[in-house]
Every structure is written in C-alpha cells, then in structure tokens.
C-alpha cells in the first residue's frame with residue numbers, strides 16, 4: 001500500500017476492538033464475519049450477553065471437519081497436533097464460546113478451502129485482469145506472498161483461498177437471503193453438529209497446563225470440574241504430552257468499480273518521484289567508525305538523531321543493526337529507513353537481527369519460538385504498538401522509497417530481502433580501512449552483539465570500544481531495576497533481562513566494555529528539562545520532531561499511570577553522548593557479572609563479583625546540566641540537518657510541478 005489516509009493510531013485514543021463492537025452491534029441487527037481467532041468476539045459475547053440478540057448470523061473461517069485423515073494446518077509442527085486449524089488453535093476456548101453461543105453459524109472449514117488452491121491458471125488469469133486499484137493491490141500482495149514463499153511452482157498447490165473464499169460464500173449467502181439453508185453460488189452447504197475440543201483427555205487431571213483450573217479453587221468462568229474444558233491443554237508446539245510414539249500426535253482442537261480506491265503515490269501525487277539522499281563526503285576525513293545496535297524504542301530514535309548530528313569528522317556511522325527482541329516489532333524497521341531518508345543518509349545500511357532472544361527459538365522450526373523474556377514488554381503503555389508507530393508520529397516522517405519489497409525487485413529470480421544484522425556487520429568489517437577498528441553502541445538487548453561475537457573467530461583486530469546502555473548495579477535493597485512488569489525480578493534492567501544469555505556471552509568475551517547503567521541514566525532523563533532546552537530554539541526539522549515525540553511522552557506520563565516509566569526513553573540518549581566524547585564522564589573499572597540461568601526472578605541481573613566478574617568501565621558521574629544543553633544544541637545545529645522535513649513537505653513537493 002502506498003497511500004496514507006488521514007486517520008492513525010494515537011496512544012490512549014485508539015478505540016479498542018470491544019468498544020467498536022459494542023458501538024456497532026448495539027446499533028441494530030448485524031452479521032459478523034470472523035476470519036481470525038475468535039478471541040475478540042468471544043470476549044464480547046461473555047461481557048455483553050444482552051447484545052447477543054442483535055447478532056443475526058456468524059460466518060467463520062476455521063476448523064477442519066470432514067476428512068478422516070488429520071485435517072489441520074499447523075505447518076510449523078504436525079507431530080503434536082495434526083488436527084488443529086490455526087484460527088481455532090489460536091484460542092480454542094474462545095472458539096468454543098462462539099460455537100456454543102446459540103447464534104446461527106456458517107462455518108467455512110479447512111476441508112472446504114483446501115478444495116480450491118490458488119492455481120497457476122488462476123494466478124495468470126488474475127494477472128491479466130486488474131481493472132481496479134484494489135485488484136492491483138490484491139494481485140500484488142498475492143504475488144509478493146508467492147515470491148516470498150520461495151516455493152516456486154509448489155506455491156500453486158500449497159496456498160488456498162482461505163479467508164477470501166469465506167468472504168465470498170458469506171456475501172453470496174447474504175445477497176440471496178430469501179433462499180433457504182444458505183444456498184449460494186460457490187458452495188454446497190450441509191448441517192452438522194460440531195464442537196471445539198479445548199482440552200485433552202483424561203479430564204480433571206491437574207498437570208499445570210490448564211490455567212482455567214490449575215491453581216484455582218473455583219475454576220475460572222465457573223467451568224465444570226472434570227468437564228470437557230478440564231483436561232490437558234497443549235502447552236507448546238512440541239508439548240511432549242501431545243506427541244505419541246508413531247509421530248501422529250494426540251492433541252486436537254477441532255475434529256470435526258464505482259468507488260475504486262486510490263492506489264499509489266503516482267496517482268495521488270502527479271509529481272511523485274523516488275529519490276535516495278546520500279551525503280557527499282568530499283575530501284573530509286571521517287571520524288571513528290561506529291555501528292549502532294538499537295531496538296527501536298522511542299529513545300533509540302532520539303539517539304539515532306543525535307548520532308547523525310555529531311560531525312562526520314568525529315563519528316562515521318557505518319551501519320545500524322536492529323534487534324526486534326526489545327521494544328518494537330521487526331516490521332517497524334521501515335521507520336529507521338524513513339528517519340535516515342529525512343536526514344539525507346540513505347547510504348547507511350540497516351540490518352535486521354534475530355526475531356527471538358538467544359535460545360528462545362524452536363530447535364527444529366526456527367521461525368517460531370518462545371516469548372519468555374519479551375513478554376515483559378507491555379502492549380501499549382509505551383511498549384509494543386506505541387513503539388511500533390513511534391506513538392503515532394512515525395507516519396509524519398518523510399517516506400523513503402521502500403527498498404526491500406518483493407513487488408518489483410526480483411533479481412535472479414529471488415526477492416531482494418531485508419539484509420540481516422550479521423550480513424551488514426560482515427560487510428562493515430570487510431570494508432573497514434586498514435588499521436581502523438569498530439566502535440559499537442548498543443541501546444537494546446544484546447542479541448545481535450552476542451551473535452557477532454560468536455561468529456568472529458579472531459576479534460582482537462576488529463573492535464575498539466563497546467558502549468552498552470543498560471544493566472543495573474544495585475547499591476542496596478532500595479535500589480531496584482526497571483523490569484516493572486515482572487514483579488518477581490526486582491533488580492534486573494530491561495536490556496539485560498530481554499536476552500540474558502546474550503548479555504552473558506558479551507560479558508564473557510574479551511571486548512572492552514563501557515557500561516552506562518540504569519543508575520546514571522536515571523539522573524539525566526527529566527522530560528520537562530530536556531523539552532525546555534529543545535524548545536528554546538527549535539530551528540531544525542529534527543529538533544521539531546524530537547520535541548513533538550518528547551512532548552508526547554511527557555503528556556502521556558502526566559496523564560496516565562501506565563505511562564509513568566516513559567522518561568526511560570529520554571535517558572537512553574546518554575550512551576551516544578559518551579561515545580561522541582561530548583561529555584567528560586567519570587569512570588570506574590569494576591568486575592561485573594550477569595545472571596542468565598533461565599530463572600525469571602534473577603535473569604538479567606548484573607552485579608559486582610570480584611571472582612567471576614569481567615572488568616568493565618562503568619560510568620559513575622556526568623555533568624547533568626551539560627547533558628540537556630548538548631542534546632538540544634546538537635539537534636538545533638543547522639549543520640548536518642534534515643534534507644526533507646516531513647511527509648507533509650513531500651506531499652507539497654509532489655503536488656506541484658518542480659520549477
């Protein structure tokens with residue numbers, strides 16, 4: 001999609017799914033179409049029983065009911081559960097609530113959708129007839145899915161009309177509502193009595209897997225002890241209880257053209273042009289090579305602005321590597337490209353790191369895994385969704401041409417992919433001037449750095465200094481860490497907690513580490529002070545943007561208890577100031593150790609340990625007044641300033657003929 005509508009996500013203003021359903025369903029009779037898990041709708045039914053009467057019919061894509069052979073589609077592992085279909089597996093109890101709600105249901109199950117693969121013939125025919133923008137959009141998405149799957153011709157036998165077929169059947173039935181028994185132009189219909197299996201026999205055994213029963217005297221939702229919901233619940237992809245000897249698995253879930261859209265920038269903006277902005281280094285002698293490892297929290301974007309403003313003769317930002325094991329989702333990576341575009345630095349490569357923390361991905365199917373640590377990041381409240389959108393402000397950044405899309409960049413038959421962190425790292429090492437060494441600044445979990453260390457056999461000649469923003473050296477029981485969502489863990493700091501194994505690898509290495517721990521960060525992050533300084537002049541687009549972001553954080557912090565912690569993000573900038581040599585901090589060398597034993601209540605804690613600790617430089621003191629001045633002055637400096645200020649500026653540029 002290349003179009004931006006006027007509406008967008010805004011923290012605290014975004015309506016919830018429940019609110020939207022309440023508004024729409026209380027307005028009058030309505031039909032509901034469910035093409036994902038049933039969670040939202042089940043919660044709605046349980047919380048608003050009086051509105052059930054308004055729901056005339058439910059159409060559901062999901063389940064598999066007819067064939068005798070296992071009919072599931074959990075392709076990441078069939079050995080534990082060959083029966084389940086993903087939408088049902090995603091929340092079986094919710095599906096049960098919906099199926100047994102008493103509202104008439106039309107189910108479009110997997111065994112029906114499996115009869116209509118997206119054949120080559122269909123694909124080619126679709127390609128020939130794209131008369132509307134929405135048809136173009138659908139076709140291009142399908143093509144992108146095909147190319148990304150790298151299945152070649154097998155794609156045409158593995159991909160089916162799932163949700164699209166369900167929508168077709170539903171609209172066809174609705175448009176012929178006078179015909180009995182759901183007659184429609186696409187499918188034959190049949191009445192069946194079905195249910196959803198939510199737990200596995202034997203029922204009533206408390207083995208720690210069933211959160212409705214285990215540990216509760218009265219089962220949640222008043223469920224019946226020993227009833228169909230009280231058995232073993234599948235706890236993971238390879239739950240040993242579910243895998244039987246012949247490899248078949250025993251856990252189950254269900255056994256049984258007028259209003260054409262504006263499609264792209266070319267049509268919306270007559271003078272739209274794709275440009276990449278790159279600086280002209282001329283004969284300047286570039287400063288020390290730096291790789292910035294970030295996790296896409298708001299503070300990391302502020303830090304990135306800062307790094308880009310430090311004179312090129314001081315810092316030469318060679319690459320950015322991104323860790324999606326922290327505050328934002330991997331898809332957010334486009335915001336980095338947009339920020340670089342704004343600052344005229346489309347030349348800086350960006351590499352994406354592993355999706356899961358060290359040792360958290362599945363041993364056999366590595367694109368699935370566990371959320372043991374990342375579950376500590378809240379949704380909203382400054383965490384995911386908020387970070388993913390930069391609090392709704394990301395869309396105001398200028399938009400860089402998307403570099404890594406499948407649609408038009410098929411080279412040698414393989415899609416151009418987003419480069420990985422390790423690939424970017426290797427190319428930086430390869431192109432390093434003889435005799436120079438890389439400095440690394442990490443503002444997030446240490447997943448990427450650990451991986452780099454493990455991949456380099458001979459490190460001594462590559463690294464200069466490593467600046468790590470994170471860790472907490474507690475000075476006593478009162479001096480707590482900041483993982484506020486995991487109550488049992490009082491002393492850890494987020495960046496260490498999010499990937500303790502990686503942190504351990506880094507602290508066990510021979511790198512020269514400078515640690516910027518929580519204690520000192522906490523002394524510099526006053527949002528009102530930083531805002532006051534920034535707003536004194538506010539001359540550059542980057543100062544304006546940073547000021548808007550920081551005002552947003554401050555406003556949220558003032559208005560809602562869930563946002564109390566967001567000044568954390570203005571403290572993260574400290575690492576960049578130290579790296580740039582702008583502050584003259586006091587350091588001490590101490591032996592530090594990180595705990596990583598798989599124990600939630602202690603993992604990620606850092607402590608002084610004379611015997612097992614690694615000697616690192618720890619920041620002890622800085623000039624706090626200087627911190628605010630330095631940040632504000634750098635951002636307001638007219639040198640190395642933005643080349644394009646905002647999306648609005650692009651919008652104006654692309655609407656008028658260039659002079």
Ligand SMILES: *[C@@H]1O[C@H](CO)[C@@H](O)[C@H](O)[C@H]1NC(C)=O
Pocket residue numbers: 191192193
């Ligand atoms: C479904 O179950 C009900 C109640 O047990 C029964 O009356 C009905 O005949 C069954 N319908 C079908 C299609 O099996």
Ligand SMILES: *[C@@H]1O[C@H](CO)[C@@H](O)[C@H](O)[C@H]1NC(C)=O
Pocket residue numbers: 221222
């Ligand atoms: C559970 O049952 C009790 C007693 O019948 C009732 O007061 C309570 O509202 C029920 N709770 C739920 C969640 O249905």
Ligand SMILES: *[C@@H]1O[C@H](CO)[C@@H](O)[C@H](O)[C@H]1NC(C)=O
Pocket residue numbers: 136263264265266267
């Ligand atoms: C955008 O729209 C124009 C005009 O309809 C069309 O020629 C062009 O191919 C479209 N671009 C893409 C990338 O789809």
Ligand SMILES: *[C@@H]1O[C@H](CO)[C@@H](O)[C@H](O)[C@H]1NC(C)=O
Pocket residue numbers: 358359454501
């Ligand atoms: C965890 O990961 C590290 C690095 O990838 C590896 O060396 C170690 O063996 C792993 N530990 C476990 C318990 O899997």
Ligand SMILES: *[C@@H]1O[C@H](CO)[C@@H](O)[C@H](O)[C@H]1NC(C)=O
Pocket residue numbers: 458459460461
């Ligand atoms: C590592 O690299 C340096 C510089 O290239 C070299 O002098 C040294 O011998 C290497 N060490 C090992 C163990 O290969």
Ligand SMILES: *[C@@H]1O[C@H](CO)[C@@H](O)[C@H](O)[C@H]1NC(C)=O
Pocket residue numbers: 459460461463464510511512
């Ligand atoms: C750490 O710093 C010391 C002193 O500057 C240097 O001799 C050593 O090679 C450095 N270690 C690494 C891994 O870069």
Ligand SMILES: *[C@@H]1O[C@H](CO)[C@@H](O)[C@H](O)[C@H]1NC(C)=O
Pocket residue numbers: 623624625626629
């Ligand atoms: C701290 O920084 C401020 C502002 O940059 C400066 O005026 C002051 O002299 C500095 N204090 C010390 C002790 O260096």
